Amino acid sequence: MKIQRNQRSGKKAIIASLSIAVAAIFGYLALNYQASDDSLVLAGIQADCGPDEAIFFSDAYFYGKNLTMHANGFNDAPASFLSIFLCNDCISSFKIGKNVRARLCQNTNCAGEDSRWDSAIDIVGPYTVNQLEDINDWISHIKLFPYNPDEEIFVQAFSLPEYGVGHAGLFPLGNFSSPDILKKHLNLPGNHGSISGMVVPNGYVAIIYDKDY
Numbered sequence: 001m002k003i004q005r006n007q008r009s010g011k012k013a014i015i016a017s018l019s020i021a022v023a024a025i026f027g028y029l030a031l032n033y034q035a036s037d038d039s040l041v042l043a044g045i046q047a048d049c050g051p052d053e054a055i056f057f058s059d060a061y062f063y064g065k066n067l068t069m070h071a072n073g074f075n076d077a078p079a080s081f082l083s084i085f086l087c088n089d090c091i092s093s094f095k096i097g098k099n100v101r102a103r104l105c106q107n108t109n110c111a112g113e114d115s116r117w118d119s120a121i122d123i124v125g126p127y128t129v130n131q132l133e134d135i136n137d138w139i140s141h142i143k144l145f146p147y148n149p150d151e152e153i154f155v156q157a158f159s160l161p162e163y164g165v166g167h168a169g170l171f172p173l174g175n176f177s178s179p180d181i182l183k184k185h186l187n188l189p190g191n192h193g194s195i196s197g198m199v200v201p202n203g204y205v206a207i208i209y210d211k212d213y
């Protein structure tokens with residue numbers, strides 16, 4: 001996959017560059033959603049929380065116990081913190097504000113992140129999920145970072161349709177081979193956890209390939 005500025009009239013250039021048309025065209029249609037304004041907007045997904053906030057809930061649909069964190073304040077919660085302020089391995093829904101980038105890990109201190117593609121996810125706001133799948137009751141460490149969509153360009157990828165989570169990763173400008181995709185916490189095509197939806201910031205394109213180029 002390649003993420004780059006959209007310097008040409010995108011469609012012909014993109015299709016011509018795909019190695020196998022049929023499989024890739026479906027990817028093209030899904031991948032080249034472009035936000036309707038100049039900011040990165042996650043496909044109509046909104047987060048009704050403060051722009052610097054993220055709120056995590058123990059139950060689906062924002063029920064149960066909850067914990068509010070801030071990108072510029074309380075922004076690092078390992079399992080020992082979660083056990084006190086929310087609960088460990090219990091989170092089922094969350095909201096992430098529009099100026100927040102979140103890394104959510106299966107293990108405290110994100111142990112295993114370097115060796116296992118499925119041990120962490122990365123998401124930028126605004127984003128809301130009302131029922132986690134695959135990673136329900138899984139999160140043991142939350143890290144938040146300030147995020148400015150005007151200065152930091154990320155393609156957001158999700159493993160489930162309709163931007164569900166699933167697994168999720170962020171791709172900055174650049175080229176990504178299969179090992180690189182695994183490092184971004186998504187699996188390879190044809191496998192569980194592979195990319196099923198993406199959001200591409202306005203003015204950029206994601207060129208996808210069905211195999212390494």
Ligand SMILES: [Ca+2]
Nearest residue numbers: 106138139140
């Ligand atoms: Ca866990």
